[in-house]
Amino acid sequence: MAGSGTAHMRSGEDVILAVNDIVVEFKVGGGQIVKAVSKISFDVCRGETLAIVGESGCGKTTLGKAVLQLPPPNSGEVIFEGVDLTKLSKEKLRSARTSMQMVFQDPISSLDPRMTVRQLIEEPLWIWDRGTNEERTTTINKLLNDVGLDPELVLDRRAYEFSGGQCQRISIARSLALEPHMLICDEPVSALDVSIQAQILNLLQDMKDRYGLTMIFISHNLAVVKAVSDRIMVMYLGKICEVGTPDVIYSKPAHHYTAALIDSVPIPDPTREVSRAILQGEPPSPVDPPSGCRFRTRCPAATDICASDEPQLREVTPGQFVACHHPRS
Amino acid sequence: MSLLSIKDLSISFDTPRGMLEAVRHADLEVPAGTSVGIVGESGSGKTVMSRAAMGLLQGSNVHRSGTVVFDGHDLTAMTRVGVREYFGTGMAMIFQDPMTALNPVRRIGSQISEGLRVRLGMDKRKAMARSEELLTLVHIPDPGTTLHKFPYQLSGGMRQRVMIAIAIACEPKLLFADEPTTALDVTVQAQILQLLGDLRRDLGMSMVLVTHDLGVVAGNTDIVAVMYAGEIVEQAPTKSLFANMRMPYTEALLKSIPKMDMPSGKRLQVIEGRLPDPTDRPVGCGFAARCMYVQPKCHAEHPPLIHDGDGHLYRCWFPLGKK
Numbered sequence: 001m002a003g004s005g006t007a008h009m010r011s012g013e014d015v016i017l018a019v020n021d022i023v024v025e026f027k028v029g030g031g032q033i034v035k036a037v038s039k040i041s042f043d044v045c046r047g048e049t050l051a052i053v054g055e056s057g058c059g060k061t062t063l064g065k066a067v068l069q070l071p072p073p074n075s076g077e078v079i080f081e082g083v084d085l086t087k088l089s090k091e092k093l094r095s096a097r098t099s100m101q102m103v104f105q106d107p108i109s110s111l112d113p114r115m116t117v118r119q120l121i122e123e124p125l126w127i128w129d130r131g132t133n134e135e136r137t138t139t140i141n142k143l144l145n146d147v148g149l150d151p152e153l154v155l156d157r158r159a160y161e162f163s164g165g166q167c168q169r170i171s172i173a174r175s176l177a178l179e180p181h182m183l184i185c186d187e188p189v190s191a192l193d194v195s196i197q198a199q200i201l202n203l204l205q206d207m208k209d210r211y212g213l214t215m216i217f218i219s220h221n222l223a224v225v226k227a228v229s230d231r232i233m234v235m236y237l238g239k240i241c242e243v244g245t246p247d248v249i250y251s252k253p254a255h256h257y258t259a260a261l262i263d264s265v266p267i268p269d270p271t272r273e274v275s276r277a278i279l280q281g282e283p284p285s286p287v288d289p290p291s292g293c294r295f296r297t298r299c300p301a302a303t304d305i306c307a308s309d310e311p312q313l314r315e316v317t318p319g320q321f322v323a324c325h326h327p328r329s
Numbered sequence: 330m331s332l333l334s335i336k337d338l339s340i341s342f343d344t345p346r347g348m349l350e351a352v353r354h355a356d357l358e359v360p361a362g363t364s365v366g367i368v369g370e371s372g373s374g375k376t377v378m379s380r381a382a383m384g385l386l387q388g389s390n391v392h393r394s395g396t397v398v399f400d401g402h403d404l405t406a407m408t409r410v411g412v413r414e415y416f417g418t419g420m421a422m423i424f425q426d427p428m429t430a431l432n433p434v435r436r437i438g439s440q441i442s443e444g445l446r447v448r449l450g451m452d453k454r455k456a457m458a459r460s461e462e463l464l465t466l467v468h469i470p471d472p473g474t475t476l477h478k479f480p481y482q483l484s485g486g487m488r489q490r491v492m493i494a495i496a497i498a499c500e501p502k503l504l505f506a507d508e509p510t511t512a513l514d515v516t517v518q519a520q521i522l523q524l525l526g527d528l529r530r531d532l533g534m535s536m537v538l539v540t541h542d543l544g545v546v547a548g549n550t551d552i553v554a555v556m557y558a559g560e561i562v563e564q565a566p567t568k569s570l571f572a573n574m575r576m577p578y579t580e581a582l583l584k585s586i587p588k589m590d591m592p593s594g595k596r597l598q599v600i601e602g603r604l605p606d607p608t609d610r611p612v613g614c615g616f617a618a619r620c621m622y623v624q625p626k627c628h629a630e631h632p633p634l635i636h637d638g639d640g641h642l643y644r645c646w647f648p649l650g651k652k
Contacts, residue, residue, distance in 0.1 A: 055516055056484075163603065164371075193370045194541060195370055195585045197585070198586075198597035198599040198600075199601075202599060205596065223588060227591070250590075260516065264518065265515055265544070266515075266518070266542065266548065267548070268542075268571070268586055270547045270567045270568045271571070271572075272548070278523055281470070
């Protein structure tokens with residue numbers, strides 16, 4: 001439901017990233033405005049993995065990119081390691097970005113097809129003039145070993161010679177080259193087979209431990225994020241529905257949308273009764289979102305108040321925040 | 330009698346690197362009224378097999394042996410034009426990527442009515458009216474307006490519904506669905522799978538569902554065939570397959586699916602390594618190099634397809650759950 005509010009925000013020194021009331025809108029033809037992200041606030045603590053979950057078009061990728069100022073949000077603050085990125089000059093922003101990196105959804109098209117693996121991974125080091133030639137070679141070899149590729153075999157090959165899973169490993173190595181503090185992974189496994197998907201998810205966990213990373217993990221599949229996340233934020237049409245730890249979210253989803261997402265995941269067990277409450281229809285257009293709670297048009301529990309008042313995030317159980325007038329109990 | 334019967338089908342392609350064996354000695358029966366799932370990783374040959382079954386693979390670099398009998402007619406003995414007789418009314422296919430499978434410069438209505446006019450000889454007005462009914466059948470809101478839209482104006486889920494409408498337009502006896510939900514969100518995936526199940530029951534169709542996700546076949550098929558490196562390595566009625574897995578590969582595939590009831594922060598089980606090179610298949614079992622239970626015999630001899638009684642087939646020297 002898309003609600004606003006800041007009840008779920010934490011304070012303390014551990015907060016590495018705090019996003020306050022961020023708004024991202026795009027102008028499209030005919031004077032219309034796509035309201036991709038509408039006044040969202042969230043924070044991430046050092047060493048934590050925050051998962052952002054929602055359907056296509058809910059604004060989760062836009063939100064992830066807005067954190068990196070790609071493009072900068074229309075309003076709101078993005079405070080990363082104590083600095084508000086939205087107020088930095090171009091040059092300062094460029095150097096601030098080295099400590100946050102992104103892993104993209106499509107592993108093959110996000111790598112330059114004309115560059116060798118050595119060039120791909122060396123590029124960030126070269127741009128920032130890190131180390132001598134020998135030091136760079138050592139770094140590249142170490143990164144490749146860390147992501148499970150043999151430097152001898154891959155260094156002089158190009159992206160098209162690799163499978164999707166291997167390309168995603170190269171992307172991860174490249175994103176780690178500058179030793180970032182935070183990694184934003186945008187659907188890093190959606191394009192991969194289940195067997196490869198598990199390999200990449202485990203690899204991301206390993207890298208997080210080894211490099212002491214903080215991670216934002218964007219996905220549409222709640223089953224995938226369960227394995228990797230410490231905190232989950234469910235989004236719908238540019239607003240937050242629910243925030244909480246995975247254990248609470250999966251066992252007792254308070255938001256009707258979260259419950260529908262959980263029910264949609266196919267269960268590999270034929271004896272289980274096929275579900276359940278499948279969410280019908282598609283999200284409304286973000287050009288003209290519904291009044292009040294944005295989920296009300298598809299919500300089984302919607303009443304009049306949902307159309308008139310926008311729900312605010314509030315704590316229903318310790319550590320679980322929901323923006324809904326009629327939360328599930 | 331089976332609606333579709335594939336016997337000893339092998340498909341290979343001439344490639345610059347040598348002969349690529351995509352499908353090897355596959356047997357598959359699709360009894361009338363059932364839904365059969367074909368499961369495997371990318372490159373396991375599942376798409377090639379379903380395309381070959383429809384007679385869509387032809388060309389000078391394709392080598393094919395074995396037979397495909399559909400509804401009593403041997404498709405492998407027919408010419409390209411002969412096979413086409415069965416498209417639409419006999420069998421139809423839903424392709425994986427709804428973004429590229431539709432013609433971008435033709436309106437939805439004209440794409441759906443094409444089959445109706447060519448196959449069923451309807452006139453334009455009648456075909457358009459029927460197209461509108463079909464859009465209603467696949468739950469597209471406001472079908473009258475959608476008929477006049479272009480594919481780019483629709484979302485991925487809506488385009489997949491249009492693909493389904495095109496496929497079922499001439500009421501085929503057999504529907505091939507090649508990864509129909511892979512490109513879609515989980516919520517839309519659930520909707521599309523439900524729709525396919527409903528249509529199958531209402532229209533009495535058989536279905537071949539090709540996917541890499543064991544979760545998708547679990548609730549939507551009667552029989553499952555698991556493919557690996559071009560071969561069917563395990564096949565059984567769906568419930569029996571999940572209850573008594575024989576192939577270590579099927580088990581590994583199942584275990585690698587992230588599940589919502591597992592504790593967070595736990596490592597997922599993975600299948601290490603990759604599929605063997607299709608131009609240079611190993612002598613023994615194709616899965617031996619990645620198998621947890623591998624024995625010397627697995628590398629030396631190729632396991633035959635073993636019949637376990639009650640329709641359970643597997644291709645393993647040391648099956649799970651047996652001594």
